[in-house]
Amino acid sequence: MLSKDILEILDQTTTCAVSDVLVKMGTRSYMGSRIRALNNHRLAGYALTMERRDLEMNPSKNAIPGRVFVEMIETAEPSTVFVISSIARMEVALWGGLVAAAASKRGAGGVVCDGPVRDPLEINDVQLPCFATGAIPSGPAGIQNLAAVNEPVWCGGVLVRPGDFVFGDSNGVVVIPAGKEREVLEESVKVERGDQEAMKRILAGAGLIDTMNALGRF
DSSP: OOOHHHHHHHTTOOHHHHHHHHHHTTOOOBOOTTSEESSSOOEEEEEEEEEEEETTTSOGGGOBOHHHHHHHHHHOOTTEEEEEEEEOSSOOOSOOHHHHHHHHHTTOOEEEESSOBSOHHHHHHTTOOEEESOBOSOOSTTTEEEEEESSOEEETTEEEOTTOEEEEETTEEEEEOTTOHHHHHHHHHHHHHHHHHHHHHHHTTOOHHHHHHHTTOO
């Protein structure tokens, strides 16, 4: 579960500011633009990772039983963010309305899918933050199976490890390495305040170059 102070810090920052901080630290941990918000809910929490693969790529003898997927949702800690990647020839939904309802009841932080979901209206109705590539009617049954759980996965071009801090808003999704979230988020608040001050100056009539100079951006 996210602590009260982390929640307060999140209210004062954005993924843009976090990304700027991470880049300065030498970490380009922002997901590609294909991973976009499917509703208006911000996402934040600690990654629980999964990977799905086509049946042809992952024979049944190597597959993790589908029941494990359900059990992970049923036992997830509050503020868990499910991060699901897919290695597939054909797209199928990696998430849907029923699992979203169960995850929402558990207090999950949301879901990030490097692939589509189905039942987007139901996912929105249960107020579960959801980031994905879009929507599609087909589920994974008979097409994909579960190949990995709680192992590092590539999602949106970013390597996500179990326990990493995942943060999403209308700009997209960023991933903060586990244990660095407080440091990065606190620094990002300073960046966001600078951006807001710059906006006020510009709207009050200041020139862009003068504003950037005043804030030490040049």
